[in-house]
Amino acid sequence: MSAIAPAVVFFAVAGLAPLVVRDAFLLDSLVLILIWGTSAAAWNVAGGYAGQISLGHSAFFGLGAYAAALFGARWELSPWLGLAVGAVVATAIGLVIGYLSNRLRGPYFVLATIAFSQVLLIVGSRWRGFTAGSEGIPVPFRPGFWTLGIADKRVWVWIVLGLAVLAYLVQLYLERARRGYQLAAVREDEDAALSLGVPARRLKVAAICVSAALTAACGALWAQYIGFVDPFYVFSVDLSVKFALAAIIGGLGTALGPFLGSALVTTVETYLRAQFGGIGAGLVGIYLIVYGCALIVMVRWVPQGLVGWIGDRLRRRAVARVAP
Amino acid sequence: MHVIPQLIVSTLLLGGIYALIAVGLTLIFGVMRVVNFAHGEFLMLAMYVAFWAFSLLHFDPYLTLVVSLPLFFAAGWASYRVVMRPVIHASHNVQIFTTVGLSIALQNLALVLWTADARFVRTDYYAVVVRIGGAAFNVAQIVAFVVAVGFTAGLFAFMRWSYTGKVMRATAQDRQASALMGIDTDRVYAVTWAVGIVCVGAAGVLLAPIYPVYPTAGLQFVLIAYVAVVLGGLGDMVGALIAALVVAAVEVIGSYVIGTAWKEVLYLLLFIGILVVRPAGLFGQRGAEALGT
Numbered sequence: 001m002s003a004i005a006p007a008v009v010f011f012a013v014a015g016l017a018p019l020v021v022r023d024a025f026l027l028d029s030l031v032l033i034l035i036w037g038t039s040a041a042a043w044n045v046a047g048g049y050a051g052q053i054s055l056g057h058s059a060f061f062g063l064g065a066y067a068a069a070l071f072g073a074r075w076e077l078s079p080w081l082g083l084a085v086g087a088v089v090a091t092a093i094g095l096v097i098g099y100l101s102n103r104l105r106g107p108y109f110v111l112a113t114i115a116f117s118q119v120l121l122i123v124g125s126r127w128r129g130f131t132a133g134s135e136g137i138p139v140p141f142r143p144g145f146w147t148l149g150i151a152d153k154r155v156w157v158w159i160v161l162g163l164a165v166l167a168y169l170v171q172l173y174l175e176r177a178r179r180g181y182q183l184a185a186v187r188e189d190e191d192a193a194l195s196l197g198v199p200a201r202r203l204k205v206a207a208i209c210v211s212a213a214l215t216a217a218c219g220a221l222w223a224q225y226i227g228f229v230d231p232f233y234v235f236s237v238d239l240s241v242k243f244a245l246a247a248i249i250g251g252l253g254t255a256l257g258p259f260l261g262s263a264l265v266t267t268v269e270t271y272l273r274a275q276f277g278g279i280g281a282g283l284v285g286i287y288l289i290v291y292g293c294a295l296i297v298m299v300r301w302v303p304q305g306l307v308g309w310i311g312d313r314l315r316r317r318a319v320a321r322v323a324p
Numbered sequence: 325m326h327v328i329p330q331l332i333v334s335t336l337l338l339g340g341i342y343a344l345i346a347v348g349l350t351l352i353f354g355v356m357r358v359v360n361f362a363h364g365e366f367l368m369l370a371m372y373v374a375f376w377a378f379s380l381l382h383f384d385p386y387l388t389l390v391v392s393l394p395l396f397f398a399a400g401w402a403s404y405r406v407v408m409r410p411v412i413h414a415s416h417n418v419q420i421f422t423t424v425g426l427s428i429a430l431q432n433l434a435l436v437l438w439t440a441d442a443r444f445v446r447t448d449y450y451a452v453v454v455r456i457g458g459a460a461f462n463v464a465q466i467v468a469f470v471v472a473v474g475f476t477a478g479l480f481a482f483m484r485w486s487y488t489g490k491v492m493r494a495t496a497q498d499r500q501a502s503a504l505m506g507i508d509t510d511r512v513y514a515v516t517w518a519v520g521i522v523c524v525g526a527a528g529v530l531l532a533p534i535y536p537v538y539p540t541a542g543l544q545f546v547l548i549a550y551v552a553v554v555l556g557g558l559g560d561m562v563g564a565l566i567a568a569l570v571v572a573a574v575e576v577i578g579s580y581v582i583g584t585a586w587k588e589v590l591y592l593l594l595f596i597g598i599l600v601v602r603p604a605g606l607f608g609q610r611g612a613e614a615l616g617t
Contacts, residue, residue: 051417053416053417053420055420055424099600100599100600103599103600103603104599104603105416106416106417106420107353107359107416107420107558108554108558108599108603110359110361110420111359111550111554111595111599112595112596112599114547114550115547115550115592115595115596115599116596118547118588118592119589119592119593119596122586122588122589122592123589126585126586237543238428241424241428244421248421284435285431285432285433285435285436285539286432286436288428288429288431288432288435289428289429289432289433289436291425291428291429292424292425292426292427292428292429292430292431292432293425293429294425295421295422295424295425295428296407296421296422296425296426296429299411299414299417299418299421299422299425300410300411300414300418300422303418
């Protein structure tokens with residue numbers, strides 16, 4: 001069980017920053033850190049708390065992004081409505097994936113989730129009549145809160161922060177409530193949990209559905225914020241790995257971890273892109289090489305993530321202070 | 325119907341290459357219990373080897389194939405030592421993320437070094453087509469098929485009759501018991517990984533004269549290999565061979581009937597369908613998927 005205080009500080013700083021900071025670049029970074037942090041937190045609900053490692057979460061993200069973009073661009077309806085519909089559709093697909101998670105474990109489940117996101121990638125990039133195909137959809141800017149046409153990045157920080165806090169609370173619930181303990185039991189030993197009467201299957205499906213809906217909501221807000229939806233990006237395996245990476249670096253199965261992981265990953269990415277982006281188009285890939293190596297190094301040497309590592313350090317120092 | 329022989333020939337030619345990619349993947353899984361998510365990146369790197377050997381040294385891809393096999397073995401051995409060995413006894417999740425990390429790093433290394441441009445190996449016989457009966461064959465495809473089938477057969481023979489092959493099969497059956505019998509399992513894993521990389525490397529060189537190479541070129545082929553490997557039962561080499569032909573048939577017939585744009589959806593749906601209906605594959609042991617082994 002992690003303490004709430006650091007999270008309160010983190011979200012308070014994020015929420016108050018727009019009052020002080022006027023710099024558009026910093027505010028933009030903050031919005032992206034919160035969006036990717038929330039996506040990673042959503043991934044963490046399934047991957048960290050329920051132990052269902054998915055590399056197809058971009059399917060949900062892309063669904064949300066497309067729902068918001070299509071509602072805005074094609075039907076001229078509110079992207080909020082798109083967000084809601086995207087979340088519902090993602091939940092429905094979450095049910096299917098959840099069903100698969102009860103039949104498949106380990107690498108089989110990972111392969112199934114990748115296949116799902118690839119199917120959506122192909123549908124998104126080939127179904128020209130509906131999704132505009134591989135060109136992607138530009139999201140029209142229509143000023144107003146209801147149409148999510150907001151130029152002021154400060155407002156964006158607060159909107160995204162709302163979703164981030166929601167994702168944090170979901171994770172906190174999983175850490176503190178009876179259902180959360182049951183889910184942890186399922187993750188550690190499903191057969192043992194089943195024999196104690198824990199509704200293992202239903203819990204896993206529920207966790208995956210919640211995770212899917214939250215990820216779709218992130219996708220919808222991201223589409224509105226960025227203003228363009230590219231099927232090859234929003235449904236990519238790389239994006240799924242990005243969610244997982246932020247959660248793993250921050251700490252699998254910790255509530256604040258995904259946000260800290262996202263802060264680190266997003267900052268490094270922005271820095272490396274700015275540093276190498278201009279020279280040659282290919283050098284943009286450098287941050288992804290860093291991602292890949294970071295993933296290998298983290299799971300091997302720091303599997304508990306930043307939050308776990310800092311926690312260990314603090315505990316050790318506390319013990320050292322008492323001991324002599 | 326003069327289409328039928330063409331469809332059959334195309335299926336066989338495509339299936340031969342898919343089989344070679346899939347066999348390496350399933351070998352690694354069978355012995356090491358690791359799904360190599362970086363398999364496609366090794367394929368892509370091998371295609372680049374063929375491309376650079378062709379454009380810088382004017383090596384014919386088939387000469388490159390012979391020369392580069394030791395290189396692929398060494399690369400496989402080294403990547404096992406550096407990346408896989410420390411996690412070989414770790415949990416599935418750790419192994420999955422290790423190979424995924426390797427995949428991303430290799431893919432983007434290629435992007436940084438060689439940019440995202442699609443590159444072609446244009447040999448003299450690039451457009452040579454042989455016609456037999458009603459069916460047309462591209463020469464590069466025929467060579468690829470023949471070599472791939474020979475290679476796969478060689479691998480089967482190696483697994484069946486050589487001492488190393490027997491040791492690998494023993495380790496696949498029971499890693500603890502084989503360690504107790506005095507088998508150096510660490511060495512077996514290194515050899516297995518390296519042989520798997522040699523297979524996919526050979527497939528990459530064979531594909532180079534047929535398909536363009538770019539940093540993400542591996543993904544489309546490795547997805548097919550995953551489908552074939554799961555369809556055949558993870559770890560089952562004969563199963564992978566037959567399943568590769570099945571997947572090739574689905575792709576070829578699908579392309580003919582509904583068009584090339586949607587053929588990927590067909591085999592991905594086939595994949596998901598298999599996972600739902602019979603996750604252990606056509607020939608796999610029931611229940612393997614639920615144990616995750």
